Amino acid sequence: MLSFTEENYLKALLQITMENEEKSAAGTNELAAALNVKPATATDMLKKLKDKELVDYQKYGKITLTTPGRKHAVEIIRKHRLWETFLYKKLGFTWDEVHEVAEQLEHIQSQKLVDKLDQLLDFPEFDPHGDIIPNAKGEIKVSFKKTLADVDAGKSCKMVAVKDNSVNFLQYVVKVGLGINNDIKVISKESYDSLLSIEVNGIVNSVSQKFAQNILVVCSFCEVGKACSKTKCEIK
């Protein structure tokens, strides 16, 4: 049985290596930063996780999850996202409130609980932030690679998820009038600082590049959760 802390390290490792396609390994500093601990602390834990054969790790080398390590991590993410969905759908939490509580709930040990929760929610595919929920077999579909920042002026897209789950960011998203499944039209894009002018439900707003990089989109022709179809795709 793993401790909460060990679980958090595995989860952070998976999240780092899932962030983008190219990167398949993590570094000590990066890991430490993700967990809000000092690099020295991460080094200690990495040795421990290596002994337990949950990570592949050598001194000064890159860090990757082993197959069992990855399986654990996926399970934690599955639980996290199921709980978020539960809080949102069944208990009326707002999408900026769910993350913090799910951080606690993801560590509850009970296979039956996870299975029943999944069933109660009717086997959801996405959490309130648009992230894919790994299924009971631990299969996790490929995530979206395009962000609002990649969309050219004049083109339209549909928001499907967010990259940043912080309360601050999520509340700002709502303030700008955005939400999952909204259609967004990029009116213009400043060449100097990539400031975007976007239109959502007829309302025009300006958003920074930093903001746009945290909004995941597909082109409006594409299904939520599916890769863009190459022929008609409006993005990139």
Next chain:
Amino acid sequence: MLSFTEENYLKALLQITMENEEKSAAGTNELAAALNVKPATATDMLKKLKDKELVDYQKYGKITLTTPGRKHAVEIIRKHRLWETFLYKKLGFTWDEVHEVAEQLEHIQSQKLVDKLDQLLDFPEFDPHGDIIPNAKGEIKVSFKKTLADVDAGKSCKMVAVKDNSVNFLQYVVKVGLGINNDIKVISKESYDSLLSIEVNGIVNSVSQKFAQNILVVCSFCEVGKACSKTKCEIK
């Protein structure tokens, strides 16, 4: 913010002092036994809880909860019992499965979660074991004092709760054909070892005194959760 461990000590203290009316204080060994730790460990923790003004404690003296300590403890029990009810009513857990998982869930910190859960369950008064759920104000009604062992031969009663929440005991209760709200008739009682012969739904079974002491009952004239009315009461 209290640690899981601190919360468990407070909960155990409340449970010990709630067990029966007379006893309003706990001892170190008793507390240690309840938590499956050594008495030395309990002593250490008691000093810490005293510093935090959650318990009244002096070397070699009896242990009681302070008002804030008791408030904390009641809140944990409230959460435990709400989660048990959730698992039972909403997720189809059996009554012997809920305790273990609720032991974990009771430590989740989120006032909103507790409130919403309470609402989802329609503000339940009792958990699946018949125990009273303290309300949002932390009010906890007096528990039942009569057990099946107190009922005389020839008299009838109604089961309202169990004292022992272990899987073993609960599965045995089911095997004997018993459950919350069942009417039980005591056919006979051995004077030598207090072995009881009981009838439930027309089926007769023998149960030991130890067993009977863990079944909480009211007389059949009495409402569940209310004290027996003196005039008609069949018990004692």
Next chain:
DNA sequence: TATAATAGTTAGGTTAGTCTAACAAAATTA
């Protein structure tokens, strides 16, 4: 009431997870 039994405490040690400070390796860049 003296003694034995029980209950409770203290001292010193362990492990998990964290830290800081000093150092070493690797990567970048001039």
Next chain:
DNA sequence: TAATTTTGTTAGACTAACCTAACTATTATA
């Protein structure tokens, strides 16, 4: 490629929660 910057490791220390062994206080009993 040599110097500098970045990244990662080691050593030593701390706290929470636990332990054992030895001791002390309280309670029960002969």
